[in-house]
Amino acid sequence: QQYNVTSYGAMTVAIITLEASAGMWINAFIICVLCIGWIKKKTLNSNEKILLLLGCSRFCYLCFSWIFTFLSEIYPYCLLVHPIFQLLQGAYTGFNCSNLWVSACLCVFYCIKIANFRNSFFIYLKVKIDRMVPWLLLGSEVFSLITGIFVYNTIDKAICKNLNFTCLENFWKATIRIEEHFYPIAFLTGFLHTTSFMAVIFSAVFLLFSLWRHKREMQTNSMNSLSMDAHIKAMKSILSFFIMYSINFTSLILTLVYSTKHHNHMIFLVYLIQNAFPGVHSLILIFSNPKLEKTLLRILSWFKCEVCMR
Numbered sequence: 001q002q003y004n005v006t007s008y009g010a011m012t013v014a015i016i017t018l019e020a021s022a023g024m025w026i027n028a029f030i031i032c033v034l035c036i037g038w039i040k041k042k043t044l045n046s047n048e049k050i051l052l053l054l055g056c057s058r059f060c061y062l063c064f065s066w067i068f069t070f071l072s073e074i075y076p077y078c079l080l081v082h083p084i085f086q087l088l089q090g091a092y093t094g095f096n097c098s099n100l101w102v103s104a105c106l107c108v109f110y111c112i113k114i115a116n117f118r119n120s121f122f123i124y125l126k127v128k129i130d131r132m133v134p135w136l137l138l139g140s141e142v143f144s145l146i147t148g149i150f151v152y153n154t155i156d157k158a159i160c161k162n163l164n165f166t167c168l169e170n171f172w173k174a175t176i177r178i179e180e181h182f183y184p185i186a187f188l189t190g191f192l193h194t195t196s197f198m199a200v201i202f203s204a205v206f207l208l209f210s211l212w213r214h215k216r217e218m219q220t221n222s223m224n225s226l227s228m229d230a231h232i233k234a235m236k237s238i239l240s241f242f243i244m245y246s247i248n249f250t251s252l253i254l255t256l257v258y259s260t261k262h263h264n265h266m267i268f269l270v271y272l273i274q275n276a277f278p279g280v281h282s283l284i285l286i287f288s289n290p291k292l293e294k295t296l297l298r299i300l301s302w303f304k305c306e307v308c309m310r
Contacts, residue, residue, distance in 0.1 A: 009073035012268060016275055020066035023058065023279025030055035030282060033295050046133040050109060051285065051292075053137050054102045057144075058278035061095035065275055068092060086156045093185075094148025097192050099278060101140035104199040107241045109133065111203035115210035147192070151185055193252045197245045204238045240284045248277050 034052045038044050044052065068088045071078050079085045112122070112129050125132075251273040254266055286292040 008268075012271070013070055013073050016066060016069045016271060019272065019275040019279065020062045023062045023275065023282070026279050026282045026286070027055040027059040027062070029296065030286065030292060031059065033292055037291070046109060046130045047106075047289075049133060049137065050102060050106045051289070053141075054099070054106060054285075055282065057095055057098035057102055058282060061092070061099050062275065062278055064088060064092045064095060069271070082159075083152075083156060086152045086159070089155055090148040090152030093151040093189070094144045097147045098141060098144035100192055100196040101144065102137065103241065103245075103281075104196040105133070105136050105140060107200045107203045107238055110237055111207050115207050116213075117206075117210065147188060150188065154185055189252065193249050197249050200238065200241045200245050204242050207238055237285070237288045240281065240288075244277055244281045244284075247273055 030051060034044065034048050034055070037048070038052075071084075071088070079088075109129065112125050115122075117123075251270045254270050286296055
């Protein structure tokens with residue numbers, strides 16, 4: 001049964017659809033290019049493994065985010081059917097967790113690969129990082145799966161225990177009434193965002209310190225080094241991580257503050273930020289990767305030629 005869609009709901013669906021579609025296309029491009037290279041070369045390096053999993057996580061995250069927005073605004077009565085609401089929230093949280101942790105893994109990987117420190121433990125990490133990456137990614141996905149299951153169970157128990165509703169208005173009122181049952185989810189979400197954000201901050205600090213020390217040594221010895229370019233390139237990538245994570249972390253705080261207010265303008269702004277983050281940051285990663293950038297420019301030039309010929 002279709003709900004009487006308001007102008008606010010229609011605008012929300014339209015904007016989120018544009019953002020999600022663009023983000024899914026961008027991440028689908030990353031997935032396709034890396035999978036084709038995987039088939040040709042029969043192998044992937046550590047950076048490509050992280051990018052591939054990150055692209056998959058973000059594609060699924062945007063997909064479930066769009067489905068939830070579409071149903072909540074156009075067909076909200078579908079959310080009353082057990083267990084659609086729980087499944088969507090569990091999948092959404094799980095893929096968001098995967099997105100955050102894999103992004104943090106990529107940031108730490110850049111730091112360990114590029115930064116130069118004489119510490120024995122850091123040297124050990126630099127030597128073993130390629131072997132550690134698959135296990136880090138596996139751990140991230142297992143933890144994301146556990147998080148998604150936890151969110152599903154928490155919401156399911158809260159709804160089954162506290163809700164007796166037959167109409168949509170009662171559903172939203174009941175959702176606010178059982179807010180106290182969702183405190184563990186809020187705590188877990190805050191923990192995920194905070195730890196991944198701290199990983200990005202520490203990676204940026206370590207890489208910046210390594211860059212400063214390397215630049216001072218070059219000036220002392222009056223010599224140039226390719227390592228300087230690698231430092232600067234990695235620093236730009238991590239800086240993009242830092243900016244996007246700062247915005248995402250701010251949106252999390254706003255979500256926790258305004259979570260009990262349905263159809264709030266601040267919540268709408270948060271949704272825009274959260275759905276723009278995977279697409280915009282993936283686009284930045286494409287232009288920081290020579291292989292992906294070259295392929296994208298080749299496709300765009302071919303598309304431009306096809307349009308001109310018509």
